[in-house]
Amino acid sequence: xxxxxxxxxxxxxxxxxxxxxxxxxxxxxxxxxxxxxxxxxxxxxxxxxxxxxxxxxxxxxxxxxxxxxxxxxxxxxxxxxxxxxxxxxxxxxxxxxxxxxxxxxxxxxxxxxxxxxxxxxxxxxxxxxxxxxxxxxxxxxxxxxxxxxxxxxxxxxxxxxxxxxxxxxxxxxxxxxxxxxxxxxxxxxxxxxxxxxxxxx
Amino acid sequence: xxxxxxxxxxxxxxxxxxxxxxxxxxxxxxxxxxxxxxxxxxxxxxxxxxxxxxxxxxxxxxxxxxxxxxxxxxxxxxxxxxxxxxxxxxxxxxxxxxxxxxxxxxxxxxxxxxxxxxxxxxxxxxxxxxxxxxxxxxxxxxxxxxxxxxxxxxxxxxxxxxxxxxxxxxxxxxxxxxxxxxxxxxxxxxxxxxxxxxxxx
DNA sequence: GTGTTATCGTACCGATCGGTTCGATCTCTG
DNA sequence: CAGAGATCGAACCGATCGGTACGATAACAC
Numbered sequence: 001x002x003x004x005x006x007x008x009x010x011x012x013x014x015x016x017x018x019x020x021x022x023x024x025x026x027x028x029x030x031x032x033x034x035x036x037x038x039x040x041x042x043x044x045x046x047x048x049x050x051x052x053x054x055x056x057x058x059x060x061x062x063x064x065x066x067x068x069x070x071x072x073x074x075x076x077x078x079x080x081x082x083x084x085x086x087x088x089x090x091x092x093x094x095x096x097x098x099x100x101x102x103x104x105x106x107x108x109x110x111x112x113x114x115x116x117x118x119x120x121x122x123x124x125x126x127x128x129x130x131x132x133x134x135x136x137x138x139x140x141x142x143x144x145x146x147x148x149x150x151x152x153x154x155x156x157x158x159x160x161x162x163x164x165x166x167x168x169x170x171x172x173x174x175x176x177x178x179x180x181x182x183x184x185x186x187x188x189x190x191x192x193x194x195x196x197x198x199x200x201x
Numbered sequence: 202x203x204x205x206x207x208x209x210x211x212x213x214x215x216x217x218x219x220x221x222x223x224x225x226x227x228x229x230x231x232x233x234x235x236x237x238x239x240x241x242x243x244x245x246x247x248x249x250x251x252x253x254x255x256x257x258x259x260x261x262x263x264x265x266x267x268x269x270x271x272x273x274x275x276x277x278x279x280x281x282x283x284x285x286x287x288x289x290x291x292x293x294x295x296x297x298x299x300x301x302x303x304x305x306x307x308x309x310x311x312x313x314x315x316x317x318x319x320x321x322x323x324x325x326x327x328x329x330x331x332x333x334x335x336x337x338x339x340x341x342x343x344x345x346x347x348x349x350x351x352x353x354x355x356x357x358x359x360x361x362x363x364x365x366x367x368x369x370x371x372x373x374x375x376x377x378x379x380x381x382x383x384x385x386x387x388x389x390x391x392x393x394x395x396x397x398x399x400x401x402x
Numbered sequence: 403g404t405g406t407t408a409t410c411g412t413a414c415c416g417a418t419c420g421g422t423t424c425g426a427t428c429t430c431t432g
Numbered sequence: 433c434a435g436a437g438a439t440c441g442a443a444c445c446g447a448t449c450g451g452t453a454c455g456a457t458a459a460c461a462c
Contacts, residue, residue, distance in 0.1 A: 013408075032321060034235040038450060048410050049451075059450065110323055118374050119320045120233060122311055127374065134375040158371075158378050159388040166367020170359075173319050173328065174335040177359050187360040190395045191388055214438075239420060249440045250421075260420065 017055045017065075020045050025066050029113045033063055033120045063117065064125040070113050071133040079140055089148035090192060093160070096141075097185030100164065104171040104181055111172035115165065137161055150195040160188050218256045218266075221246045226267050230314045234264055234321045264318065265326040271314050272334040280341055290349035291393060294361070297342075298386030301365065305372035305382055312373035316366065338362055351396040361389050 023045040027036055038059050042049050056062040078099060085095035103109065110116070118130035141160045145153035167184035170177050177183070224246040228237055239260050243250050257263040279300060286296030304310065311317070319331035342361045346354035368385035371378050378384070 016408085032323065034321075037448070039448090048412095050411090050453085051409060053451070054408085111320060115370060115374060116320045119312060119317045120235075122233065130374045131376055134371065135377055138375075138377065155384060155387075158381070158384050161375070161378065162364055162367035162371050162381060162385050162388070164367070165370045166363035166365070169316060169366045169370060170335065170363050173316060173331045174339075174362070175332055176336055176339065177362065180359070180363060183356060183359050184363050186356075187363070187388070187392055191391055194391045194395065217438085238418070240418090249442095251423085251441090252439060254421070255438085 020047055020052060020055060021066055021069050024062065025070060028063065028066060029110060030108060033117055064129065067114055067117055067126065067129045071129060075136045082140060089144045090189065092144050093188055093192060094185055097181050097188060100167060101181035109172065112168050134161065137164060148192055152195065156191060156195045159191055163188050221248055221253060221256060222267055222270050225263065226271060229264065229267060230311060231309060234318055268315055268318055268327065268330045272330060276337045283341065290345045291390065293345050294389055294393060295386055298382050298389060301368060302382035310373065313369050335362065338365060349393055353396065357392060357396045360392055364389050
């Protein structure tokens with residue numbers, strides 16, 4: 001593909017590994033974990049089967065590596081979106097859902113890759129990656145809920161997490177609900193307002 | 202299995218068809234659409250390949266029939282749970298999430314079968330079935346929102362739909378959030394309270 | 403130069419896939 | 433009794449699956 005891996009040991013093996021992950025990620029996302037064979041994944045990367053198996057051991061190992069990398073990248077992206085909104089927690093919360101909205105509008109959007117993978121292979125390692133992925137999202141939301149002065153930030157953050165997951169599924173699967181992230185954003189802000197500690201006036 | 206289909210034309214072909222759907226549904230749900238082969242589906246039903254293919258034409262045809270039946274059954278079940286809660290819309294809303302909670306607690310719970318199917322086979326017919334499934338859920342929630350006197354019942358119902366989808370995904374994939382349906386129920390009721398038409402006191 | 407390492411391309415493996423075919427068997431209809 | 437359907441069980445089909453093996457090649461370290 002774009003940068004075919006040279007024949008010799010010109011590049012760091014780590015570089016080859018990263019290139020494989022990068023090339024294979026969109027194919028697995030678009031076609032589904034079981035919808036594409038190893039041969040085709042090799043073709044998409046421009047890498048031979050032997051190289052792929054030396055780096056990842058198995059198709060499952062490759063999938064796990066892809067999902068872990070994706071989880072980290074998405075988490076960084078969402079946190080950056082929140083922090084770019086300034087110090088106000090309500091602004092950060094709104095920014096999270098705005099980021100989701102722009103993601104949902106991307107061509108080829110197909111739901112959350114990690115959640116989808118856990119749905120397709122309901123066992124190890126996909127379920128573990130999905131659980132830690134949701135943990136990371138929950139951690140970000142909890143920080144915001146705490147700084148927002150919520151009476152019960154843990155509960156509020158979990159409700160926001162449900163909105164995040166729900167609007168991503170609905171955006172993917174229910175054309176009858178356009179702008180799901182916008183609806184979720186409004187709901188999240190309403191919940192925040194209702195959860196503020198009633199401070200003495 | 203339990204009631205093996207007799208050799209001759211003893212039973213209505215429709216009866217055989219229904220028996221196949223019933224026997225195959227849990228297997229497809231537990232193992233995933235691509236995780237089980239046609240031979241195994243036949244074994245689970247006690248039916249030969251020829252019979253299965255005469256009734257459904259292909260594995261995809263069988264899957265579609267299974268999903269349609271499941272969607273209708275789930276929809277009836279959820280509506281019955283709402284109506285059993287009495288006339289008060291808030292009670293009905295709470296009952297919907299209570300029903301989800303008991304579903305999530307069932308052993309072998311693995312998320313919504315229809316949503317999962319659409320995730321696994323992101324095309325026809327699964328996406329169409331999923332879209333109409335969410336339509337049905339939205340219709341029920343919209344009725345409740347209207348009777349509850351919401352200022353914007355369409356929007357409120359769509360937010361509830363997001364909570365329904367989200368808590369089902371989280372209940373399946375995030376062990377760190379137990380009782381997701383209870384959290385969603387509380388959020389739904391908060392949104393309802395905030396959305397009531399401010400009537401003159 | 404020599405050896406090591408990483409790679410490619412291809413051929414190959416056994417297993418399984420979805421799907422078809424066929425003769426035998428059974429029951430209901432007329 | 434005779435025919436029509438519906439079914440079973442097993443054999444069979446080509447294709448594809450994940451994974452392995454091998455000889456050739458090219459870049460590095462020494």
